[in-house]
Amino acid sequence: MPNVVGCTMLSRAMFRCGQMCSRVFAVEFDLRTEPLYFTLSAKPHILHHDYQRFFGDGKIFSLYIDSDNRIQKAQTHAEIKTKLSKKIARDCDVLETCSFIPDVKNSVVKGFCIRDKSTPGISEEILKTFRQNESVCVFSYKRDGQYCWQELWSPVNQTEKAERQYVTPASTPLYHPSTLDIRSSDVFYSRDEAYMVLQECSDIVPESKAVLQLVDEQVESCGGVGFPVIVIEGLDASGKTTLTEALRESLNATLLKSPPQCLAPFRQRFDSEPPVIRRAFYALGNYITAAQMGKESLKAPVIVDRYWHSTAAYAIATAVSGRLENLPRPDSELYQWPEDLLRPNLVLLLNVNPEERMRRLRDRGQDKTIEENELEVNQLFRLKVEEAYKRIQNPSCLSVDASPSPQEVLQQVLRLIRNKCHL
Template structure:
């Protein structure tokens, strides 16, 4: 016996979050020292270098009051002029220059870059807390300039975790973009931006080796757009965007004006 069936297609509401964003918190981005620490601690039996990481960590991470002097973070993709700008700011302001991840973690980076995302992200998250400890000490004596900080760690992780176009990123204001409550907050965050073709030209001129994520930036425009948008959506504090295409002296003067207005230096 033949039976006819009729089907009706009806629209449904779009989901609040794209499915690929559901597992970002504490798997791709860590929002506390303890959560990242627990991941590295559990790796001790299979990754001998995990012990070396834990030896570098501060005894405990607490939400700190801001240091006596301003803390200015310079963010941006590779070849946007961060190194030139941070060194110029150090010299012109009489500041201390720090980097995240800190120099003490450099010998371990190649090892952890080979690990699955959960372990790799926890490693870089803890690098921010080591840098924050250094900032807290140096910021009592002079202004501090930081070459990358938590914004970079989170922006790259979010862009990697979220598949598809930029519109799939969690909406602005999502808890994914919140600043960790136990991590020192900078006084000002400057995001250097640059035309993609100019950035590629600068990268070619440098001829340096790149990480897997930096290589992805070079050939995947969509990934680059997601990283840049994630940077802009992170709050606590939000980034102030500066065009890095003028000369180094012009960019320095523009950032000095920002620092003077925001930090009274």
């Protein structure tokens, strides 16, 4: 991440210099509402309503992970998140927070906010272990009546009085902060961008080398296709597997999947990695599938079970915290198809009501990814995934009601394919 002039609150050395910070801080204290936005200033500012409520109880700390090495930053964030979830007592709130420059891409620095209401407080002992990492900066918040300020936190008494940076309410930014870094850490819009991430993490994730070798062996530049390529998209248990198998037989087509089978031995390993590494892995899977599509379409129609729409929709929905309204706007460049990725002729999005989908999931009883588990318990996440699917452009998805019987869905889809692809 490029250095930002004047951003003192994320560096211990610069903080001590007493420079002002142009950044905005955001705390997700209630996913149903806007985050709590504030800046820092040298002069006290009276706080009202939500700010008084948030800063009013117990000890409050925040920590931010900042590093020029995006792999190190992502891993540190994941490690701290895991440790906080295991070590913090029930009467401590751990909330997602970040610092950013409004409307500036790649300016987000992620972290956590801890509200410790326990007696005695237990969070400080845990925070001591985090301060040993040079990329982690920890702050404490203190109140004096209607004022609140942020200080660089130290587990011992400081010999010098820390400079106070007063919490000052900030207006809601034009774009939700979590959208500012999607392009660099969650969705990849070229093969080279995803390839570079796995190169950077090859020392800590040895499997990356094998994946990159597969990419080098299988991915070739491919122009137009011969027979039509039809992609079937949808949430887990929407009927994709049943439909794609039926289409393969009905159209005498080749059936492909994304991620491709050659990456199956590595999926469990990469699913356990931070988002930037996991997303890069799945992005490269799309490019391998694209190479297979180009070859197979010269011989017969090609049916593909998931493709770039899934990769992007799940990544965007996961990266964007909070409400549905926090998603990138419908006309955002984040929904545009990668220029170097082969485009299918038709993309069909299977839709099924939540109750029916849950019934199918229970009947299947198969192992699911973290995100597929999240779909079952988090209605908001499901809605964000579905909306992201609908907003992806060039090509966009054509919606199909997948609630009827498999045979009825098949006939409906065959009519669409014959109409759109002239098969």
